[in-house]
Each structure stands twice: as C-alpha cells, then as structure tokens.
Amino acid sequence: MPSEDLSIISQMKSLDPTPIRVLLFGRYAELLGADHLTVPVPVSGTVEGVVDLVRQLPGGQGLPDRPLAAIDLVQVPLNASVRAGVEVALLPPMAGG
Amino acid sequence: MGVLTRAPIDVAGLTKSVEASGRGAITSFLGVVRNHHCGREVTRLEYSAYAPMAEAECERILAETSSRWPVSVALQHRLGPMAIGEVSVAIAVAGNHRDEAFVACRYVIEELKRRVPIWKREYFADGTEGWVDPTACDGVVLAKVGEVTNEGSASR
Numbered sequence: 001m002p003s004e005d006l007s008i009i010s011q012m013k014s015l016d017p018t019p020i021r022v023l024l025f026g027r028y029a030e031l032l033g034a035d036h037l038t039v040p041v042p043v044s045g046t047v048e049g050v051v052d053l054v055r056q057l058p059g060g061q062g063l064p065d066r067p068l069a070a071i072d073l074v075q076v077p078l079n080a081s082v083r084a085g086v087e088v089a090l091l092p093p094m095a096g097g
Numbered sequence: 098m099g100v101l102t103r104a105p106i107d108v109a110g111l112t113k114s115v116e117a118s119g120r121g122a123i124t125s126f127l128g129v130v131r132n133h134h135c136g137r138e139v140t141r142l143e144y145s146a147y148a149p150m151a152e153a154e155c156e157r158i159l160a161e162t163s164s165r166w167p168v169s170v171a172l173q174h175r176l177g178p179m180a181i182g183e184v185s186v187a188i189a190v191a192g193n194h195r196d197e198a199f200v201a202c203r204y205v206i207e208e209l210k211r212r213v214p215i216w217k218r219e220y221f222a223d224g225t226e227g228w229v230d231p232t233a234c235d236g237v238v239l240a241k242v243g244e245v246t247n248e249g250s251a252s253r
Contacts, residue, residue, distance in 0.1 A: 023147065073154075075154075089214070092216055095231055097128050
C-alpha cells in the first residue's frame, strides 16, 4: 500500500471519537448515579461537548447547561479543548468554608 | 500538614506554624459549623471534595497570597461528617503589621469559597437533607429523605 494511503488511514483513525473520563461530584454524582464515567468525544471536542453528552445520559438532564468544569485539576471555560488522556471534572457550585 | 483533613483542626498548631520573630501581627479566620441555614435547623453536615484539585487550588491560593503580601500563611479545611460547633476551616496569617495580615486573611477565605472544589451536605432537624448551593435562591438543593450521600465522590 502506498505511503499516502497509510497516511489517509491514519488520519481517518484520528477522527474516531476519543474516550474521555469524566468525574462527577456531589449532586451531579447523585443525579447520574455514578462518580465517574467515560464518554466518546469527537476529535477537536470541547468541555461543552462533554457536558452535552453527559446531559443525554439518564439523570443527566438535571445538570445545568453551563456547569463549572476542570481539566486535570485546573478550572477551565466550557470552550476548552479536550484531548485523549485528559480527565474532565464537572463541578457543582462550590460550598467550602 | 495537609490542607485537607478528616481530623479536628489544631488551630493553635496552625497559628504556631506561621509565627516568626519578625511577624508582629497574626490574624486568623475560623469557619464554624452553625445550627441553621435559611431559617431551618441544621443538625449536622458533611463535607466532600475533589481532593487532588482542592489541595492544588489551596496551594495556588497560598502561593498567590504570599506573593501579593509579605506574610506567612497556613490553611486547613475539614472533610467528612461534622457536628455543630466544630471548626470546618482555619486560616492563620502572620505579617509584619496588621494591615497586610487582615487583608491577606480575607483574600484566602474569599478565594477558597470561590475556587476550591469542596461541597457541603446539610442534614436538617425535619429529616430532610441537601447539598448546599450558594447559587440557588434558598441556598440548598434538597435530596429525598434518607438519600445516601455519594461516598465515592466524597473520598476521592
């Protein structure tokens, strides 16, 4: 097979959805009945896309449209990109102190 | 000394940790579990956290504080079940003078409440319980009576 074809196959594989691990806490964990789950996020997906996928799961409709979110322990805006290997956390309103 | 703890906070020890011979002013803030919320009687509560992020965010706040003011600062926050009257959070700040000690202490508690992923579930005298939501109109989202707290998220 010519090397160009291999390159195309490689690119097509890169378009496969990426499984992203999502952590849930507090009320959100209770709504979804789990404290973590995995969703298939399209390449060049965003946190907002992750939220949309989670909201489609049973119990997910109870999530707000725009929850607080973090990637790898740092709070991020919903338009932040997600890539393979990152851990997305959806954070209920904080109530420490 | 870790920032998050399930044991009672040693307030005297926390204060001692910021003392230095050049520090002429020490301020502290203690958050205490109260027995009411929005006119309802609270009997106990439970704190949970996204622990790795909470620890990291607290460390960032402490570093910011030390870089903005000439102070030494320490912080501890409880997790797990708590009784009325217990200290849930303690902050100690030592500065050369009182101005920076007061303002830095205020900065730490305000940033903690805004940025650190810690959650509080209140248990009421009428048998109901709910997650505290500072953004909700009455400050709490009620769960069904007897609904089990998600221990998985609490212990992470």
